[in-house]
Amino acid sequence: MAGHLRLVLVGLSGVGKSAAGNTILGREEFPSGISSTSWTTRSEERRGERYGRLVTVIDTPGLFNTELSEEQLRAELQRAVSLCEPGPHAFLLVLQLGRFTQQEKRVMETLQELLSKSVDQFTVLLFTHGDRLEDQTIEEFISEDTNLQELLRKCGGRYHVFNNKDMRDTQQVWELFNTVHSMAERNQQEYFDLQNEQDREKRTLSYLLRLFPSDRFRNLLVNIVAGSAIGAVVGTIIGAIMVAAGEAEGGAAKVVSITAVIGAAVGAALGFLVSKKCGVQ
Ligand SMILES: Nc1nc2c(ncn2[C@@H]2O[C@H](COP(=O)(O)OP(=O)(O)OP(=O)(O)O)[C@@H](O)[C@H]2O)c(=O)[nH]1
Ligand SMILES: [Mg+2]
Incomplete structure (x- = not known):
């Protein structure tokens, strides 16, 4: 110094x-x-x-x-x-x-x-x-x-x-x-x-804005999040029904869990489409 x-x-x-x-x-x-x-x-x-x-x-x-x-x-x-x-x-x-x-x-x-x-x-x-x-x-x-x-x-x-x-x-x-x-x-x-620090903060802000450049990209993100949320709910319900059905038949846990995962994926895709159609964004 x-x-x-x-x-x-x-x-x-x-x-x-x-x-x-x-x-x-x-x-x-x-x-x-x-x-x-x-x-x-x-x-x-x-x-x-x-x-x-x-x-x-x-x-x-x-x-x-x-x-x-x-x-x-x-x-x-x-x-x-x-x-x-x-x-x-x-x-x-x-x-x-x-x-x-x-x-x-x-x-x-x-x-x-x-x-x-x-x-x-x-x-x-x-x-x-x-x-x-x-x-x-x-x-x-x-x-x-x-x-x-x-x-x-x-x-x-x-x-x-x-x-x-x-x-x-x-x-x-x-x-x-x-x-x-x-x-x-x-x-x-x-x-x-001070000038240097303020410039650096501005650069970080503009970098973040560049990561989310267009309204389209932001809307897509919102649709994915909304779709996944709906999908998770649908998947959980389907999964729960399948587990109950599986127990009633006395097993087949693997089939049940695969079906539950497929249920969640289908639910997520449906959720995405529905949220888009309903104009969430
Ligand atoms: N006994 C004692 N008194 C202190 C000490 N430091 C400050 N004081 C007293 O605290 C009071 C306020 O001190 P200032 O230096 O005027 O405080 P300041 O932060 O500059 O106040 P503002 O300019 O109004 O924001 C004064 O009466 C000082 O004598 C200390 O270490 N010991
Ligand atoms: Mg003072």
């Missing part, structure tokens, strides 16, 4: 994204606090030098933010990505240590809808309020919530804990950088390229 590290902070409102950005940069760059004036409503870029390397940090507005519409939020997130051209090495999905809410359960899906499916491959969970842990370990905290474990699994098991009230603790920043570094090495691409 080249010298310049690029990180985008994302997450719900008020979880400590801006505070985490300040911890990473080692100084108060982003307004952070509980007053409404410190709410982040636009993506902001700040740069600094840490451990001899250039670091760009992008702070973003909170997801499910009541101040912004979904479209405004999408635009701000996409702008965040473009603020760190050619693309971020990592999205730091900030969660505060505490209850894992319904909104947090949906946070990854929301990010994927707003940006791209592949966001999870570039995401590290960043827990703030590390000072709340007290005697508990982060592993114990995670083990108590299956939803949180699920989210963590989606992010390749990558996580870190920050105590933003102790900015002198530079070890926490160093460890985060190491995780981002090894993630970038393991990913096929070193950084998230």
Whole structure:
């Protein structure tokens, strides 16, 4: 990974994204606090030098933010990505240590809808309020919530804990950088390229559409499915009658099962014709 590290902070409102950005940069760059004036409503870029390397940090507005519409939020997130051209090495999905809410359960899906499916491959969970842990370990905290474990699994098991009230603790920043570094090495691409990801998704969609090109082909598929369903019902009935008849005669199981299979096939063919005639499609 080249010298310049690029990180985008994302997450719900008020979880400590801006505070985490300040911890990473080692100084108060982003307004952070509980007053409404410190709410982040636009993506902001700040740069600094840490451990001899250039670091760009992008702070973003909170997801499910009541101040912004979904479209405004999408635009701000996409702008965040473009603020760190050619693309971020990592999205730091900030969660505060505490209850894992319904909104947090949906946070990854929301990010994927707003940006791209592949966001999870570039995401590290960043827990703030590390000072709340007290005697508990982060592993114990995670083990108590299956939803949180699920989210963590989606992010390749990558996580870190920050105590933003102790900015002198530079070890926490160093460890985060190491995780981002090894993630970038393991990913096929070193950084998230939004244009590339969106193009790839479009290509997959057009490939699928090409697989089902014409209305005729789609109608044929529907007729086959409808026909098979009708055939299966008819075949089962014929089979059941034959089995009952076979038992009454005391055997001939082979003949009975062959007849049942033929019954199903005839039923399927009939079903197909009937569904076509009746204009299922
Ligand atoms: N004790 C403690 N407080 C923290 C920690 N991280 C953040 N806070 C506090 O949490 C509050 C919200 O932090 P912000 O950084 O403004 O949160 P945000 O996610 O940027 O909020 P929005 O921009 O509104 O989405 C502030 O009062 C911070 O001081 C932490 O690790 N420990
Ligand atoms: Mg903020």
